[in-house]
Amino acid sequence: xxxxxxxxxxxxxxxxxxxxxxxxxxxxxxxxxxxxxxxxxxxxxxxxxxxxxxxxxxxxxxxxxxxxxxxxxxxxxxxxxxxxxxxxxxxxxxxxxxxxxxxxxxxxxxxxxxxxxxxxxxxxxxxxxxxxxxxxxxxxxxxxxxxxxxxxxxxxxxxxxxxxxxxxxxxxxxxxxxxxxxxxxxxxxxxxxxxxxxxxxxxxxxxxxxxxxxxxxxxxxxxxxxx
Numbered sequence: 738x739x740x741x742x743x744x745x746x747x748x749x750x751x752x753x754x755x756x757x758x759x760x761x762x763x764x765x766x767x768x769x770x771x772x773x774x775x776x777x778x779x780x781x782x783x784x785x786x787x788x789x790x791x792x793x794x795x796x797x798x799x800x801x802x803x804x805x806x807x808x809x810x811x812x813x814x815x816x817x818x819x820x821x822x823x824x825x826x827x828x829x830x831x832x833x834x835x836x837x838x839x840x841x842x843x844x845x846x847x848x849x850x851x852x853x854x855x856x857x858x859x860x861x862x863x864x865x866x867x868x869x870x871x872x873x874x875x876x877x878x879x880x881x882x883x884x885x886x887x888x889x890x891x892x893x894x895x896x897x898x899x900x901x902x903x904x905x906x907x908x909x910x911x912x913x914x915x916x917x918x919x920x921x922x923x924x925x926x927x928x929x930x931x932x933x934x935x936x937x938x939x940x941x942x943x944x945x946x947x948x949x950x951x952x953x954x955x956x957x958x959x960x961x962x963x964x
Contacts, residue, residue, distance in 0.1 A: 738852050739781075740765045743774045743789040743801055744817065753788065753839070760845055763852075771796040774805065784809045786851045791818040791874055799925045802860075811857035815847055820873045826941045827948055829866045861920040865948050871925070872896045872940040878927035884918035891915065892931035898940045900931040908935035913947040917954075 740763050744750030747769065754765045763786075768774050772795065778784065787805055791798040802814040815833045822836045835844055864882050868891060871880060875896035882889050889903035889911060901912040915921075936943060 738763045738785045739783050740786045740788065740848070741774065741777065741784050741805075742767045743769070743771070743787070743796065743798070745769050745790060745793040745796065753844075756841060757788075757845070757848060761848055761852075763848070770794075771801050774801050778805055778808050781808075784812060786813045786815070786848065788815045789817065791816045791870065793819075803924065806860065811854070811860075813851040813854060813858075813860050815844070815851075816870060818870050818874055824873055825869065826945055827865055827869055829863050831863075832866055833862055834866055834870045859922050862923060864918055864921045864923075865916050865944055867921075867923055868898065868940075868944060872898065872944070876925075876927070877930075878925060879929035879931075881924045881926070882915055882918070882921040883923070884921045887918060889915040892929070892934075894931065894934075896940060898936050898943060899934040900936060909938075909943065909947070912936065912943065913950060916944075916947045917951045 740757060742750055742754055742765060744753065744767065750767045750769070754767045757763060757765045766777060768777055784805065787802060789798040789801050790796060798816055806812045815835060817839065818834060818836050820836050822838060825836060831850065832843065833847055867880060871893055873896065876893050877895060878893055880891045880893070882891070887903065889901065891898060891912060892900040898912065901908060901915060903911045903914050905914060
């Protein structure tokens with residue numbers, strides 16, 4: 738399986754590449770910038786997995802992931818965000834987001850899941866995992882999420898969740914509905930601004946609440962949030 742790592746720190750990037758190669762045997766290429774990633778992709782016929790920093794000089798990991806997914810259908814993406822593990826409020830068993838210090842065992846497990854995915858399979862994430870990553874990274878803009886025939890959008894301002902919409906509702910109820918989908922494909926647009934702000938709670942408070950409500954509903958067998 739062909740892997741691409743995009744990391745501006747050569748020491749950390751080299752450690753990641755050697756770990757992946759030593760424990761998996763996969764071919765692993767390391768580049769330092771978004772431009773280097775695009776240059777490497779030109780003329781290539783295959784890449785199954787991208788491991789990229791989320792934010793670094795000369796690079797936006799979400800932009801890299803979106804662009805390379807157009808080049809390599811079925812590309813799976815793992816992110817290395819800039820915040821520490823200690824800042825994480827919500828843990829997900831099969832996360833694709835790895836803050837520092839990077840948990841090597843969990844990272845290798847994610848690589849194994851990518852390897853087992855069928856060719857062309859969608860790149861799936863937990864919606865709350867992606868929202869937590871964007872909030873902790875102080876993002877602005879909008880995250881569009883799709884689950885089957887369902888779609889929703891969450892608006893961010895300075896890392897806060899300020900509005901959410903689905904075809905069934907808006908505000909906190911829409912956010913709870915999106916979180917209940919469990920797995921989604923997503924797209925990010927930093928230029929979009931919220932049409933209105935309907936969520937005033939801090940991002941971690943509202944996200945922890947709706948995740949807890951969904952887990953409680955799921956454990957009791959109740960159907961919630963239109964799911």
